[in-house]
Amino acid sequence: MTISPADIESIRKKFPVLHQKVNGRPLVYLDNAATTQKPLSVIESLDHYYKTTNANIHRGAHHLAHQATVMFENTREKIRTFINARESAEIIFTSGTTDSINLVAQTWGRMNIQAGDEILLSHMEHHSNIVPWQMLAEEKGATIQVIPVTEQGEWQIEMIDSLLNKKTKLVAVNHVSNALGTINPVATLIEKAHAIGAKILIDAAQSVAHFATDVQKLNCDFLCFSGHKMYGPTGTGVLYGKRELLEAMPPWRGGGEMIKSVSFEKTTYNEIPHKFEAGTPHIAGVIALGAAVDFIQEMSWSEIEAHESELLLDATEQIQTMDGLRIFGTSANKTGVISFGVEGIHPYDIGTLLDKQGVAVRTGHHCTEPLWNRFGVPGSVRASFAVYTTKDEIELFVAALNKSISMLK
Amino acid sequence: MSIEERQQEIVEEFSVFGDWMEKYEYIIDLGKELPLIDEQYKTEDNLIKGCQSRVWLHADQAADGRIQFTADSDAIITKGLVALVIRALNDQTPEAIASADLHFVNDIGLSEHLSPTRSNGLASMIKQMKLYGVAYSVKDK
Numbered sequence: 158m159t160i161s162p163a164d165i166e167s168i169r170k171k172f173p174v175l176h177q178k179v180n181g182r183p184l185v186y187l188d189n190a191a192t193t194q195k196p197l198s199v200i201e202s203l204d205h206y207y208k209t210t211n212a213n214i215h216r217g218a219h220h221l222a223h224q225a226t227v228m229f230e231n232t233r234e235k236i237r238t239f240i241n242a243r244e245s246a247e248i249i250f251t252s253g254t255t256d257s258i259n260l261v262a263q264t265w266g267r268m269n270i271q272a273g274d275e276i277l278l279s280h281m282e283h284h285s286n287i288v289p290w291q292m293l294a295e296e297k298g299a300t301i302q303v304i305p306v307t308e309q310g311e312w313q314i315e316m317i318d319s320l321l322n323k324k325t326k327l328v329a330v331n332h333v334s335n336a337l338g339t340i341n342p343v344a345t346l347i348e349k350a351h352a353i354g355a356k357i358l359i360d361a362a363q364s365v366a367h368f369a370t371d372v373q374k375l376n377c378d379f380l381c382f383s384g385h386k387m388y389g390p391t392g393t394g395v396l397y398g399k400r401e402l403l404e405a406m407p408p409w410r411g412g413g414e415m416i417k418s419v420s421f422e423k424t425t426y427n428e429i430p431h432k433f434e435a436g437t438p439h440i441a442g443v444i445a446l447g448a449a450v451d452f453i454q455e456m457s458w459s460e461i462e463a464h465e466s467e468l469l470l471d472a473t474e475q476i477q478t479m480d481g482l483r484i485f486g487t488s489a490n491k492t493g494v495i496s497f498g499v500e501g502i503h504p505y506d507i508g509t510l511l512d513k514q515g516v517a518v519r520t521g522h523h524c525t526e527p528l529w530n531r532f533g534v535p536g537s538v539r540a541s542f543a544v545y546t547t548k549d550e551i552e553l554f555v556a557a558l559n560k561s562i563s564m565l566k
Numbered sequence: 567m568s569i570e571e572r573q574q575e576i577v578e579e580f581s582v583f584g585d586w587m588e589k590y591e592y593i594i595d596l597g598k599e600l601p602l603i604d605e606q607y608k609t610e611d612n613l614i615k616g617c618q619s620r621v622w623l624h625a626d627q628a629a630d631g632r633i634q635f636t637a638d639s640d641a642i643i644t645k646g647l648v649a650l651v652i653r654a655l656n657d658q659t660p661e662a663i664a665s666a667d668l669h670f671v672n673d674i675g676l677s678e679h680l681s682p683t684r685s686n687g688l689a690s691m692i693k694q695m696k697l698y699g700v701a702y703s704v705k706d707k
Contacts, residue, residue, distance in 0.1 A: 180586065503641035505619045506594075509679075510643075513586045521618040535640070536618065564591060565642060 159463035160456070162547070169545045171196040171452075182515030185550045185557075190335050190363060190494055190541035191519050192385045196452045199389060202445040213437055215414060229440055232447035233430070239450050240380065241371040242397055249403070249430045250443050253394035254362040255285040257381035258329070260396055260433060261358055262289035264406040265379075266327070269356075272298035275324040277355070279304040279312055279341070280531055281334040284524040286360045290329060304330070306531060310337040310486035317349060325355045332370075333363035336525040336539065337486025338469075338494025340364070347377050356402070362386055366543070367465060367492045369458045372397055388543075389449030390442040396433070403429045410435040461544050465493040468542045468551060475555045479562065485537050493542030496523075502565045504538045510561035511538075516554050569662055572654045573670035580674040589674070590643065597646035603638040614690045619644040621687035625698040632657050633702060635695060639687065647671075647679055647688050655695055663699030668692060 160168070169175055172194045177184050186194060206228070212221035214229050230245070237245040251257045266289075270276065276290045280303050287301075294301050302320050305313040321328075328350040332343050343359055350357040358379035361370055366387035372380050379402070384393030398406075408415055408426050412435035417425040426432045453461075472495055477484055481500035498504060508520030522529050522536040529536050540554060567575075583589045603612075607624035614621040619641030626634045635652045639645040654670060655663050671677055680689045 503619055503644075505641040506643045510590060513590065535620075564587070564594060 159467055160460045160544070165464070165545065165547055168456075169547070171198065172545055173197065173200070175545060179515040179517070180513050183553070185516040185553050187540040187542065187546065187550070187554060188517045188519050189543035189546070190338075190386070190523075190539065192391065193366060193388050193543050194545070195390070196388055196449070198448045198452055199445045202448040203390060203441050206441045206444050211441075214440055215431070225440055225444075228444045228447070229438075232443050232450070235447045235450045236395055239370070239454070240365070240395075240397060241373050243373065244400065246429050247397055247400055247403065249396040249398065249433045250438055251381075251394040251396050252392050252439065253383040253385070254360060254381045255289075255394075257379075257394050257396035258286055258358070258360065259289045260409050261379050261381075261398070262293045264409050264433075265356070265398075265402060266290075266293045267296070268405075268407060270294070270297045270299050270326055273324060274299040274326040275302050275322070276300070277302045277304065277320055277325050277328045277330075277350075279330045280306040281310065281312075281337060281339065281341075281525060281528045282329070282331060283335050283360065283362070284526070286329055286331060287527070290327075299326075303527075306528065309488050310334065310339050311488045312341055312346075314342070314345075317346065321349055321353050321355065323353065325350070325353060328355055328357040329360070330357075331360040331363060333361075333367070333492050333494075334486065334525075334528075335363045335494075336523040336528055336537070337488070337496050338363075338491040338541070339486050339488045340368075340490040340492060342490075343377070344375060347375055351376070363492065363494075366453065368462055378402055384442065384446040384449060387449055388452050389446040390439070392439045393442040393446045400429065403433070406433075408432050408435070412436045456544065464544060465542055465546075468546055468548065469493045469495065471548060472540065472542075472551045472554065475551070476558065479559070482562075485532055485534075493546070494539065495541075496537040496539045498534055498537050499562055499565075502562065504536050506565050507538045507558070507561050510564060511554075511557050514553075514557035514560065516557045518554075569654055569658055569666045573668070573673075576650060576654065576670050577673045589676075593646035593650075593676075594642055595646070596649040597639075597642040597644075600638070600645050600649040600652075601636065603636040607636065608638060614687045614694055619687055621648060621691045623691055623694055625695070625702075627660075627702055628657075631702075632659055633663060633698060635698075637691070644679075644688060647676065648691060651688070651692060651695070660699045660702035664696055664703055666696070666699075 174194045210225050212225040214226040233245045233248045236248045333340050347357050356378040359377045361380050361382040365382045380397040382395050385391040415427050415432050415435040417427050483498050485496040504520040519539045603622050608622045612622045612624050619639055621639045623637045635656055637648045
């Protein structure tokens with residue numbers, strides 16, 4: 158079941174930023190894989206918190222501190238339900254996906270990765286799921302292995318069995334590629350990784366807003382995502398980890414909140430999740446992230462998926478026949494992301510002319526340089542959709558793209 | 567013609583354009599016309615890396631001490647903008663280049679291309695051209 162145009166209109170009404178003109182044209186915002194816009198409920202939640210509640214959490218005996226703590230912990234419970242974790246203690250708030258991945262690399266990684274070990278990534282990882290592991294590998298004398306990517310922008314599945322071996326201690330891959338939109342078969346990989354005794358981290362930054370996530374069903378060891386790509390505030394993120402792993406992990410950042418008691422002789426650390434949340438967190442942001450979860454859950458996943466795949470199909474059909482245009486990532490399993498290039502035209506030129514026509518897309522390497530080296534191009538133009546994207550916007554995008562190409566040819 | 571006079575000339579040319587399309591069509595044409603940099607100068611050393619589009623810049627000093635720039639970019643709009651900047655600064659003395667105030671980019675409404683977030687290499691190229699101006703004026707003394 159898809160969402161009716163009338164429903165989309167009422168959803169759009171909740172997003173103030175969408176109703177403006179850019180360069181004299183109605184804004185067509187197709188950069189949702191970079192960050193989604195925020196509904197009023199999220200914006201008002203931030204505002205409301207600072208106007209009525211602002212206090213530091215988990216300390217202080219006063220009324221506001223108690224209220225702020227309850228609201229903050231409410232979001233933890235909402236996130237637990239959202240990804241179906243066993244318990245809310247397995248939800249750690251971070252500043253975003255990058256922060257979550259670095260946390261795992263610097264704690265679990267430094268404790269468990271040794272010289273000669275292997276860390277398996279894929280060729281379509283975001284730099285933030287490459288660099289933290291490279292830093293760790295360099296420090297420990299471990300090596301990075303890479304799952305190759307096919308012309309269609311999918312994992313070379315047949316390579317996986319030979320890449321996984323006794324030396325593999327960790328697998329870290331995205332569920333959905335930010336550059337291509339490919340939905341990767343992570344469930345299979347999780348099973349295979351566990352079969353050889355490796356742990357597996359899933360970068361879910363590009364998936365959590367587009368289809369249901371169930372960490373128990375997936376059985377992944379870690380899962381990371383950002384608030385701002387799921388209609389929530391920037392500067393918020395989540396690290397999910399299995400309790401037994403989080404408990405065994407040493408703390409990363411030292412400070413307030415993460416301790417049980419401190420003396421100059423000996424500090425004992427707090428329980429999870431607080432052990433990993435040193436210092437005052439982004440309280441307002443986390444509370445508003447709860448409102449973002451509510452916004453998503455007002456709809457059904459089947460509605461969201463049907464709408465976004467309809468947009469993808471519509472846009473793909475219209476642009477794939479354009480002269481010299483090549484779509485990067487042609488998997489049958491994709492979220493609403495179209496990455497493309499036009500022969501003889503630099504992505505930057507297309508992006509500039511689309512912007513002049515009110516269409517916001519991303520151009521460049523999208524922080525996945527190894528992937529573009531593999532395709533032999535410097536990058537792409539990427540249009541990415543969200544639940545508030547309309548078919549009319551796809552029409553405007555296609556028309557603007559046609560005009561841009563004709564000007565540049 | 568001084569750098570200032572050339573800038574005024576460019577601003578006047580752009581004043582006749584009615585909308586963004588005419589303006590960009592002109593820039594794209596300039597990009598297509600810009601004489602390519604001699605292949606031997608398209609080196610890693612002469613590459614000014616923007617995050618997205620790349621610019622190569624080469625400077626030569628003529629016998630009269632004035633500087634000749636040649637450049638190229640892999641993005642045509644960047645190349646057109648590069649052509650305009652070269653037109654303003656080419657064949658000028660190192661001192662004039664080093665102290666030039668390139669206000670024309672703002673005047674013709676293209677300042678967005680100089681913002682660091684655009685990452686098209688244009689801002690870095692202008693900085694590099696001025697450095698050449700400084701370097702050659704020191705060398706001349």
